[in-house]
Amino acid sequence: MSNALTDLLAEKGYLLADGATGTNLFNMGLMSGDAPEMWNVEEPEKIIKLYRGAVDSGSDLFLTNSFGANASRLKLHGAQDRVHELARVSAELAREVADTAGRKVIVAGSVGPTGDIMEPVGTLSHAAAVEMFHEAADGLKTGGVDIGWLETISAPEEYKAAAEGFARAGLPWCGTMSFDTAGRTMMGVTSEGMVDMVEGLDDGPLAFGANCGTGASDLLRTVLGFASKNPALPIISKGNAGIPKYKDGHIHYDGTPELMGKYAVMARDCGATIIGGCCGTMPEHLVAMRAALDSQPKGPAPTLEEIVSVLGPFSSDSDGTGDGGAPKRERRGGRRRG
Numbered sequence: 001m002s003n004a005l006t007d008l009l010a011e012k013g014y015l016l017a018d019g020a021t022g023t024n025l026f027n028m029g030l031m032s033g034d035a036p037e038m039w040n041v042e043e044p045e046k047i048i049k050l051y052r053g054a055v056d057s058g059s060d061l062f063l064t065n066s067f068g069a070n071a072s073r074l075k076l077h078g079a080q081d082r083v084h085e086l087a088r089v090s091a092e093l094a095r096e097v098a099d100t101a102g103r104k105v106i107v108a109g110s111v112g113p114t115g116d117i118m119e120p121v122g123t124l125s126h127a128a129a130v131e132m133f134h135e136a137a138d139g140l141k142t143g144g145v146d147i148g149w150l151e152t153i154s155a156p157e158e159y160k161a162a163a164e165g166f167a168r169a170g171l172p173w174c175g176t177m178s179f180d181t182a183g184r185t186m187m188g189v190t191s192e193g194m195v196d197m198v199e200g201l202d203d204g205p206l207a208f209g210a211n212c213g214t215g216a217s218d219l220l221r222t223v224l225g226f227a228s229k230n231p232a233l234p235i236i237s238k239g240n241a242g243i244p245k246y247k248d249g250h251i252h253y254d255g256t257p258e259l260m261g262k263y264a265v266m267a268r269d270c271g272a273t274i275i276g277g278c279c280g281t282m283p284e285h286l287v288a289m290r291a292a293l294d295s296q297p298k299g300p301a302p303t304l305e306e307i308v309s310v311l312g313p314f315s316s317d318s319d320g321t322g323d324g325g326a327p328k329r330e331r332r333g334g335r336r337r338g
Contacts, residue, residue: 003172004146005106005206008060009234014268016293017238017276018054018062019286021110023253025050025065035077037069040089047090051097055105057283058290061274062098062105063149064090066140067112070132072124083132084139091143108149108174109140111162118157126161133165141171148173151211151238154185156197167203174274176211176236179222183320190320191225198233209236212278214315215243216255216263220270220307221319227271227301237272239263241280243312253280260285261292262310269299 009015025036028046039047047065054062069087071080079086091109098105114132116124137148148171150162159175166173177185177194184190189197191210198208208231210222219239226235242255255263260277267275275293277285308314 003206004104005061005108005172005174008104008106009273012060014273014275014293015060015106016058016264016286016290017108017236017274018059019057019277019281019283020241020279021050021063021065021067023280024053024282035068035074035079036065037067037074037086037090038077038079040065040086040093044089044093047093048097051094053283054286055097055101057286059276059286060105061108061276062094063108063110063151064094064140064143064145065110066090066136067110067151068115069136069139070112070114071135072114072116072132073112083135084142087136087139088143091140091145095144106147107145108147109137109143109145109171111136111140111148111150112152113154113158118155118161126157129158129161130164130168133162134168135165137166137169137171137173141169145171147171147206150175150205152176152178154178154189155187156189156193159197160201163201163203163205173205174207174236175205176209176238178212179210179218179320180213181320182316182318183218183222183225191222192229192321195226195229195231199231205233207234207236207274209238209272209274211236211238212240214240215312216240216259217307217311217314218316220263220266220302220311221304221314223267223270223272224301224304225319225321234274235272236274236276237267237270238276238278239267240278241282241285244279255280255285257284257288259311261288264289265292265296265299266302266307266310268293270301
């Protein structure tokens with residue numbers, strides 16, 4: 001199915017996505033505990049600055065400020081009745097930036113987890129989850145996004161509910177999960193398991209992958225796990241800018257622009273074709289990633305040892321699959337986002 005994302009990916013071969021949302025907004029004055037989505041209407045000039053930061057740094061695709069725009073999240077701020085409005089406005093601001101970029105830029109409507117645990121472990125029903133995702137997706141579509149972008153999901157049940165919500169809204173989408181527990185998502189999904197899941201969906205994504213999680217090394221090991229299954233869909237890699245460090249009352253990420261440039265090239269070599277950053281990734285990181293991707297040709301998939309030597313050690317010995325070893329490959333070659 002042809003759409004803006006698949007057409008641009010076919011034209012360019014790989015795409016640079018954006019970086020962090022939260023990190024950048026905190027640097028603009030957002031306070032911990034505040035809902036970033038409220039800034040779409042209260043501080044629109046700052047949201048436009050966030051979007052333009054990604055576009056001016058060379059991103060081919062950027063996400064809207066709508067990660068927590070669902071009834072469950074916004075209820076914490078007394079704004080559960082404003083989901084559609086806040087999602088729509090986030091998209092309208094993004095559309096303005098993309099349409100004045102002077103080149104083709106994809107607007108992706110960010111959709112994060114509900115924050116509730118789904119049945120049978122929790123109390124959130126499938127029907128209620130589908131409606132939450134549908135409401136967000138419809139607002140984003142009304143505001144003009146090119147695609148939806150599900151991210152930081154850990155439960156397969158929630159991923160599937162989101163797929164149904166996007167389908168009801170008639171919005172094509174991409175979706176990533178966060179592999180942050182010894183190579184698995186918090187709810188136990190492995191890289192191989194995710195491939196099986198997305199390929200079995202009736203209303204599946206245009207592309208899939210991993211975001212956030214722990215360090216960039218772990219995320220690339222997950223990408224290798226995806227690639228080992230030879231999936232038909234494009235792979236997304238959105239890793240954090242290094243490892244979080246607590247300093248002077250704030251979280252800082254230790255990844256330098258140079259390191260993120262190396263990460264971007266290695267992500268492409270691992271098999272990803274949509275490559276960006278997550279927590280801690282600033283415009284200067286994106287500039288370095290753009291330069292590295294544009295100046296270096298695609299190479300063979302790196303070994304695990306090569307990933308460690310360039311990006312640092314894994315956070316766990318296991319990638320979450322098999323008996324605890326590396327992804328089996330026939331050949332060489334991740335509350336709030338960012």
